Amino acid sequence: MFSLQRIETFRQEVKKSRFLATAAPVSGEEAAKAFIRDHSDVAANHNCWAWRVGPLYRFSDDGEPSGTAGKPILQAIDGQALDGVAVVVTRWFGGILLGSGGLIRAYGGTAAACLRAAEKLPIVTRIEVRIGCAFADLALVQARLSAHEAVQILTQHYNATGSEFVAAIREQDLADVRQMVADVTSGRAVMSIPKRNEAS
Template sequence: MPTYTLATPVHSDIEIRKSRFIGLALPVPDRDAAMAVLQDLRARHPSATHVCWALLAGGQSGMSDDGEPSGTAGRPILEVLRHHDLDGVLAAVVRYYGGVKLGAGGLVRAYTDAIAAALKDAERVERIAFATLTVDIDYADEPRVRRWLESLAGEGYALIDSHYDAQARLVIRLPATLREGAMATLRDATHGRARFPDSATPDDR
């Protein structure tokens, strides 16, 4: 099942029983980047009562109620992200308390609504795992391999490094799911002369 991230940051600003809820969701590469965004958000809203958040980023996911009753803020925000099949996304809600208590159910709805409103018209982009593929080829085969690479540039293939010794060594970045097929194609194109000295480690775009 594909997962998605956001093309751009999105915002909302809603008022519920005199409390103001400012929603923000944006793409982030990892937890460190998310924490930096939250630090900046707190700096820009020093008088806010709460800054609650949820992060979906693979093994670095997390959430915080930031002083709200347990389970009334971070978890609802996280569930909205999951509902949208998002990953690599931080969602946060800044609350300015307006003097009227909302109760646990009211808080869950408020935090859910703040992020849902921000994501209502958000543009999602599919999140693709990438890998690197190192290939050693004869110099005579290099022009053919480079043309093949150029023809697939629109599909996420890219030459990221090259070395020249007894053979030409090209380091290619490509969608991880297409790596095995690329190896087979390169073997065929070079009549079996292509060699693959390294294994690839997937990373996220």
């Protein structure tokens, strides 16, 4: 799966109607709503949109016939294996009716062309883990975790016997980090994985 590096736009004219697609990475539903609001032109005839963030998605035909705009935009997002992405396609009517098929091709095609042109980033899945270690091992564990490119230390707190870290670790590096922690503490550190996964 991929997301977008930055905002991308694409314009085309179809039978005198002007279409502008604007796509961007979004972190969640509120960010998607804000992006759509900020990139809709109130002077245009239609501002149709779609977004996907993980299993959540929404789309709108904004006055176009049902199924001719929002859904094709969402299909353009899904067709390019994108996540965390919102797209607004704005239309200025040119006086010629496009028909349902024409609208589907125009909205879906404008969105797809915009997304194809956008610079993409792979989505890295991270697993949130808890690592507990004694004071005797703390300095070495902290140094190794901080230096490892696959590890993001989220929080750290102390207790009576040592410290506990909460860290987000790239999924594909989880076994290596677990082995490293075991090696530097001779198996004394405890690493546990809650059921909830993190994506970033």
